Amino acid sequence: xxxxxxxxxxxxxxxxxxxxxxxxxxxIQAVFNIPxxxxxxRKSLKKFFNPNRNQYNAITxxxxxxxxxxxxxxRILAVVSVDLFIPILTYVFGEAQINGKxxxxxxxxxxxxxxxxxxxxxxxxxRVAKVGIHELAHTFGxxxxxxxxxxxxxxxxxxxxxxxxxxFCDYCQSMLDDVYRRMKLRTLxxxxxxxxx
Amino acid sequence: xxxxxxxxVVDDELIVxxxxxxxxxxxxxxxxxAASGPESLEMLELAPYDLLFxxxxxxxxxxxEVLEIVKKRFPETLVVMITAYGSVETAVKAMKNxxxxxxxxxxxxxxxxxxxxxxxxxxxxxxENLLLKEQVARSVRFENIIGVSEEMQKIFEMIMDIxxxxxxxxxxxxxxxxxxxxxxxxxAKSPRKHGPFIPINCGAFPEHLLETELFGHEKGxxxxxHRAKKGRIEMSHGGTLFLDEVGEIPLKMQVDLLRxxxxxxxxxxxxxxxxNVDFRILxxxxxxxxxxxxxxxxxQDFYYRLNVISLHIPPLRERPEDIPxxxxxxxxxxxxxxxxxxxxxxxxxxxxxxxxxxxxxVRELQNAIERAVVISKKRCLDVxxxxxxxxxxxxxxxxxxxxxxxxxxxxxMLRAHDWNISKTARALKINRVTLHxxxxxxxxxxxxxxxxxxxNSRKS
Numbered sequence: 001x002x003x004x005x006x007x008x009x010x011x012x013x014x015x016x017x018x019x020x021x022x023x024x025x026x027x028i029q030a031v032f033n034i035p036x037x038x039x040x041x042r043k044s045l046k047k048f049f050n051p052n053r054n055q056y057n058a059i060t061x062x063x064x065x066x067x068x069x070x071x072x073x074x075r076i077l078a079v080v081s082v083d084l085f086i087p088i089l090t091y092v093f094g095e096a097q098i099n100g101k102x103x104x105x106x107x108x109x110x111x112x113x114x115x116x117x118x119x120x121x122x123x124x125x126x127r128v129a130k131v132g133i134h135e136l137a138h139t140f141g142x143x144x145x146x147x148x149x150x151x152x153x154x155x156x157x158x159x160x161x162x163x164x165x166x167x168f169c170d171y172c173q174s175m176l177d178d179v180y181r182r183m184k185l186r187t188l189x190x191x192x193x194x195x196x197x
Numbered sequence: 198x199x200x201x202x203x204x205x206v207v208d209d210e211l212i213v214x215x216x217x218x219x220x221x222x223x224x225x226x227x228x229x230x231a232a233s234g235p236e237s238l239e240m241l242e243l244a245p246y247d248l249l250f251x252x253x254x255x256x257x258x259x260x261x262e263v264l265e266i267v268k269k270r271f272p273e274t275l276v277v278m279i280t281a282y283g284s285v286e287t288a289v290k291a292m293k294n295x296x297x298x299x300x301x302x303x304x305x306x307x308x309x310x311x312x313x314x315x316x317x318x319x320x321x322x323x324x325e326n327l328l329l330k331e332q333v334a335r336s337v338r339f340e341n342i343i344g345v346s347e348e349m350q351k352i353f354e355m356i357m358d359i360x361x362x363x364x365x366x367x368x369x370x371x372x373x374x375x376x377x378x379x380x381x382x383x384x385a386k387s388p389r390k391h392g393p394f395i396p397i398n399c400g401a402f403p404e405h406l407l408e409t410e411l412f413g414h415e416k417g418x419x420x421x422x423h424r425a426k427k428g429r430i431e432m433s434h435g436g437t438l439f440l441d442e443v444g445e446i447p448l449k450m451q452v453d454l455l456r457x458x459x460x461x462x463x464x465x466x467x468x469x470x471x472x473n474v475d476f477r478i479l480x481x482x483x484x485x486x487x488x489x490x491x492x493x494x495x496x497q498d499f500y501y502r503l504n505v506i507s508l509h510i511p512p513l514r515e516r517p518e519d520i521p522x523x524x525x526x527x528x529x530x531x532x533x534x535x536x537x538x539x540x541x542x543x544x545x546x547x548x549x550x551x552x553x554x555x556x557x558x559v560r561e562l563q564n565a566i567e568r569a570v571v572i573s574k575k576r577c578l579d580v581x582x583x584x585x586x587x588x589x590x591x592x593x594x595x596x597x598x599x600x601x602x603x604x605x606x607x608x609x610m611l612r613a614h615d616w617n618i619s620k621t622a623r624a625l626k627i628n629r630v631t632l633h634x635x636x637x638x639x640x641x642x643x644x645x646x647x648x649x650x651x652x653n654s655r656k657s
Contacts, residue, residue: 053303059216086216090303098222143225154224156307 006035007185008136009073013061013104014045016079020107020128024079027129028136031151031167032176033187039071045082058084058095062102069102074183075139077132078104093161094131096138103135114159127161137172140179145172202317203245206230207237207263208252208279213302217250224313234258241271247320248313251296252279253287261291268295273323275316342378343526346516352379352508359506360386365458367443367503368481370510373560376481377441379510384437389477392436397429400445408450409466418467430463433476443503444484444495451499458502478503513555513562520551523559527566528578539570541577549583572613584609604639607632616643 010025021038029036047064048056061078069076084092084106093110096103110127111118118124133151145152150169155161168176180187204226208214214230221228229246231237234255240246249267253260264276278291278299288299297319298312344350359366360383368376377396384394402410409418413428430438440446446454457463462473480503489495513520524542532539542550555561569582607625614620622632635641 059212059219085303086220087210087212088217088220088303089306089309092306095219096223098219138223144223154310156310 004035005072006037007073008032008034008036008075008077009039009071010036011039011065011076011078012041013078013080014041014043014082016041016081016107020125021079023125024077024105024128024132027166028077028133029188031133032136034180034185035188037073039073041078045080050085053085055083055085055091056080056106058086058092058104058106061104062095062097062100065102065104066097066100074101074185075136076102077136078102079107079128079132080104081107083108093155094135096135098138098143099141100139103132103139105132105135109158110161112158123162126166127158130155130161130164130166133166137168137176140176142172142175142179145169147171202247202320203227203229204248204250205237205240205246206250207232207234207255207260208250209233209255210252213252213279220309221313234260234263237263238266238270241267241274245271246274248316249274249276250279250300251276253284253291254281261287261294264291264294264296273327275320277312277316342375342382343523344516344519345522346519348511348516349519352510355508356382356386359383359508361388363387363389363477364505365478365480365503366506366508367486368479368508368510369486370481370483371512371558372483373558374510374512375559376483376510377439379508380437380439380441380479380481383479384439384477387437387477389436392476393433394437394439395429395433395476396439396441398441400442404447404450407446408453411450411454412463412466414466415468418465422467425465425468428465430457430474430476431465431472434474435476437477437479440478440480440503442482443480444482444486444489448494448496451496455496455499455502513558517551520555520562521547523562524550524566527563528570531567531570535570537570537573538576539573539578543577543579545580546578546583549580549586553586574615581612581615584613603635604641607635607639608641611636611641611643 008028010021010028012021025036025038045056048060050057061080065076065078084095084104086092086095091109092106094103094105105128107128110131111124113119130151137152142152144154147153147169149165150172151164151166152168152172153164155164204221206214206217206221206228207230208217209232211232214232218228218230229240231240235258237249237251251260251263260278264278267274267276275297276295278288278296279302280288280299281302285301288301291299297316300309300312342353344352356379366383368379370376380396381394384390397410399407409426409428411428411430413426413431414422416422416425458478461475462471464471486495486500486504490497490500524547528539528542550562565583565586566578568585569578573582610621610624614624618629618632622629625632
């Protein structure tokens with residue numbers, strides 16, 4: 001990355017493997033076509049723990065980040081490896097502020113295989129990327145899409161998550177382009193074939 | 198579609214309200230929140246909501262109390278009760294009181310998503326159903342009867358009131374006011390709607406033919422009666438018999454009909470078998486039957502039998518506010534029938550229509566619009582298309598010189614032919630030179646009324 005900060009900052013909270021952050025950053029950069037930075041995060045998640053539910057409150061995490069975060073990035077995607085909830089739901093894969101700045105993704109449930117055991121690492125990384133992209137898109141104002149071939153399709157189970165693709169449908173892509181234009185965001189320029197060699 | 202769906206979340210806990218709102222907003226729904234029962238009811242007064250998430254345990258007014266009011270005052274809103282673990286009994290009670298579903302906090306993401314989807318699907322069906330019912334009711338109630346005037350609104354209300362009963366109705370009104378349409382509407386709204394509607398114009402038959410038309414005849418009843426034939430009374434069994442121009446029925450037949458109305462039975466002409474019939478009678482006339490009674494032309498007992506309820510349709514000149522809606526209705530109908538793209542009547546032309554006295558009432562207006570649509574070569578109906586009305590209107594009763602009438606007639610014909618001298622001269626059966634002389638003599642000039650562009654889009 002150059003000295004200029006990226007549009008999206010990826011922030012680990014608690015223990016998250018670097019490889020997860022790197023893969024997530026690469027996927028977001030590829031799908032959103034905007035520069036992404038991996039930032040230093042916060043060590044402890046204790047503040048967000050709810051002993052009654054034995055889970056971590058996603059909304060409190062987003063509120064806390066919004067109050068404290070001073071980085072110049074337009075959007076922040078937090079990554080945690082603990083189980084998240086919001087008060088009305090038993091669990092969430094991720095949470096985001098619609099048209100806001102903050103989103104969070106949890107890797108906690110994403111390695112599970114239906115019927116027990118774990119899925120392959122490739123499948124796990126793909127799921128992390130899908131949830132991360134989906135939640136981040138909410139911060140750009142995108143809502144759930146009815147299209148089956150769209151990462152913005154609502155998924156409430158791992159089965160759904162595996163079924164939907166990692167990219168936006170044409171409609172959501174054009175909505176996102178509109179938002180970029182309104183925000184005057186700098187997108188990544190495609191390099192010419194010669195530049196690659 | 199989902200962008201238009203409005204959801205109201207009612208819960209005294211801010212965190213529940215906000216997290217449910219946030220979750221629903223991701224689905225693209227429009228979401229509002231209320232912190233208490235009274236606040237939610239105020240919001241429902243101000244705007245309609247498709248779906249209500251309603252917490253059961255709230256201070257001031259609990260969810261069950263709110264539910265009761267919502268079901269009474271806003272039955273179109275679907276309600277999902279939100280309950281905490283351990284209060285399932287209350288939730289069941291809520292379901293019995295009309296709640297559409299309930300959720301126990303915290304919800305499984307998949308359960309909540311499926312529930313919202315299911316209820317909104319249900320809501321869409323309810324809305325569509327309501328819309329269709331309304332459309333059907335409107336089309337049956339006022340099929341082809343159009344009127345915005347207070348008089349016509351009263352008639353529509355009366356049709357609704359009298360349709361459910363079986364009482365005879367006497368419809369009065371000038372010729373062309375739509376008496377038969379009113380009769381058809383009464384039949385269509387009545388419990389007899391699935392039975393036949395049998396009209397008979399009593400003024401259209403000579404006495405002996407009217408008798409066989411009404412009562413039917415047996416084979417050999419008279420010369421030429423090669424086979425038995427059912428009459429209109431018999432045909433109307435289970436439905437409605439409409440006697441149009443009832444004032445034209447000869448006195449003798451009035452007696453026969455009165456007996457049929459009283460006994461609901463009759464004999465065919467030349468027959469002996471008594472035939473029982475069940476029908477409702479509606480009658481119409483443009484005559485003043487009370488005057489006819491005084492003159493001895495109409496039987497009083499027959500009149501009272503028919504006139505249990507009377508319904509008078511005012512002439513069109515007494516309700517000019519109905520003219521624009523009727524004119525536009527006929528314009529749309531005839532432009533569709535003639536395959537023309539005529540879609541407006543200019544304000545000037547409408548003024549002409551409103552000023553005209555319409556002695557032939559709605560039927561005359563209908564014919565005038567049909568004629569205008571047929572002759573029009575433009576996309577709208579302008580004053581020119583109604584020149585035949587102006588001529589007759591101006592000519593009526595006023596003392597005018599022959600020259601004045603000639604001037605007006607030439608002017609009208611010029612307008613009708615779009616100031617094409619050759620065509621106008623041909624229509625007037627004079628030569629072009631004479632027409633030019635007359636135009637000069639009367640100082641006729643083309644006015645700037647040509648607001649309609651010629652309809653070039655129409656294919657020949």
